[in-house]
Amino acid sequence: MNSLEVAKRIEKIAEEKGISGAELARRMGTDRSTITRYYKGDRKISMDEIPKFAEVLEVDVIELLLGYDVKNVSLLSERKIAIPVLGPIACGDPILAKENIESYIYKPADSLPSGDIFALQAKGDSMEPSIPNGAIVLLRAQPEVENGEIAAVLVNGDEEATLKRVRKENGFIWLVPDNPKHELKQISEDYPARIIGKAISYEMIL
Structure with a gap:
């Protein structure tokens, strides 16, 4: 993402809609100087700010990122949803808190089920072959x-998110890797999990 190009699109759209820099700052919950720095390229716009600007x-x-007016471009006519990709979990924060969001991916709304959707990147081979290492x-x-x-x-005191198959047997819950090289874990007082x-x-991001 070219932050300056995005900032120029934001500036152009704001001008067309009669939204001043001060008013845009107010709506974004920031100050006028920050908006000015975005417009000049002195400060980069982060990925997690794009949905808010939109x-x-x-x-x-998509219009902010690529410059396409999706209402007028048939190939991009599907409404896109910004899905947060979680990084390390900030202890005590809600799972979808800004501090936990590493980036965003965009998917057509009609391809997703109802509810709150988020994403994780698989790290390691514990779920192979079902989910490859590095998959989103x-x-x-x-x-x-x-x-x-x-x-x-969530394990490790609610600070780490892991992907595992859930097995329920005789009142016990087990977290089972698909790769037999890794050991399964039982949820217990000694190994709390949520x-x-x-x-x-899943998909592979090249």
Whole structure:
């Protein structure tokens, strides 16, 4: 993403809509000098700010990122949803807090199930061959999954999210890797864990 090009698109759209720099700053919850620095290229716009700018300006995120007016371009006519990709989990913060969001990916709205959708990047080979190392996994936020489904699970004091298959047997819950080289873990007082989402699909990002 070229931050300056995005800033110039934001400036142009704001001018066309009669939104001054001061008013844009107010709507964004920042100060006028920050907006000026964006426009001049002295400060980069981060990926997690793009959906907010799009909401404030009432345009699609694709228009800000690529310069296309998706209402008039048939190939980009599908409404896109910004899906947060979580990085390290900030202790004590809600799972989708800004501090936990590393980047965004964009998917057509009609390709997604209902509910809050987020993503994680698989790290390591514990879920191979089902989920390759490095894959971006889409998940629907939910506190439970059915027996045998793959879930995102918070471990390590709610600071680390891991992907594991959930097995329920005789009142016990096990976190099971698909790769037999890794050991399974039983959720217990000694190994507390909390399900935060169900895996929907994955894709490899080149």
